Amino acid sequence: MSDIVVLSGSPSERSRSDLVLRHLGTLLEKEKLKVTHISIRDVPQEVLFYGKYDSQAIQEITSLIQNAKGVIIGSPVYKAAYSGVLKALIDLLPQDVLQDTPVLPIMTGGSPAHLLAIEYTLKPLLANLKGQNLKGVYLLDSQINKESLENPIIDFEILERTRKQLYYFIQTVQKQQTAVLR
Numbered sequence: 001m002s003d004i005v006v007l008s009g010s011p012s013e014r015s016r017s018d019l020v021l022r023h024l025g026t027l028l029e030k031e032k033l034k035v036t037h038i039s040i041r042d043v044p045q046e047v048l049f050y051g052k053y054d055s056q057a058i059q060e061i062t063s064l065i066q067n068a069k070g071v072i073i074g075s076p077v078y079k080a081a082y083s084g085v086l087k088a089l090i091d092l093l094p095q096d097v098l099q100d101t102p103v104l105p106i107m108t109g110g111s112p113a114h115l116l117a118i119e120y121t122l123k124p125l126l127a128n129l130k131g132q133n134l135k136g137v138y139l140l141d142s143q144i145n146k147e148s149l150e151n152p153i154i155d156f157e158i159l160e161r162t163r164k165q166l167y168y169f170i171q172t173v174q175k176q177q178t179a180v181l182r
């Protein structure tokens, strides 16, 4: 069972948001957490396109998410919202798949004009799945170095903010687990 599931919603092969999510996964592993990274690109296309709710891929993803102690969900901004393929996957998951689960939303976008996409699009979607939304982080393309696997976030301020959010997420997950065990 994984402690944390990271769900990456970009269809791009060389994805900035995926790079950021993988970086967060590495930081979580340094904290001795077991991380499972799911990319939308790994979900068979016909499952998403034909809405195959009962496929093995959807059952496996559902089980991974339901058994996780915390979930990080990332998406690029596409037309002022999350990506369509991420929504296509989420449409196939159970209504309460994130019940009682701390969720850290991450978005990357080309423009600061769509900073609020995380508030108006991604967070309401995650709340609808009964996730406990944390504040989350919106990163601009100019703050990400696509060539660096190890340190993709090149803006100091956003790096600090992202790390702070990540460690708050870890604390929330740990507190939640302590409460469950009581």
Ligand SMILES: Cc1cc2nc3c(=O)[nH]c(=O)nc-3n(C[C@H](O)[C@H](O)[C@H](O)COP(=O)(O)O)c2cc1C
Pocket (backbone or CB within 6 Å): 010, 011, 012, 014, 015, 016, 017, 018, 075, 076, 077, 078, 079, 080, 081, 108, 109, 110, 111, 112, 113, 114, 140, 141
């Ligand atoms: C189809 C498409 C639509 C986009 N729409 C927006 C948008 O509305 N607002 C914005 O700020 N950036 C937009 N972008 C830029 C992406 O959000 C940005 O480059 C993001 O970091 C890409 O993430 P990725 O590399 O993980 O796919 C768009 C990019 C694409 C390909």
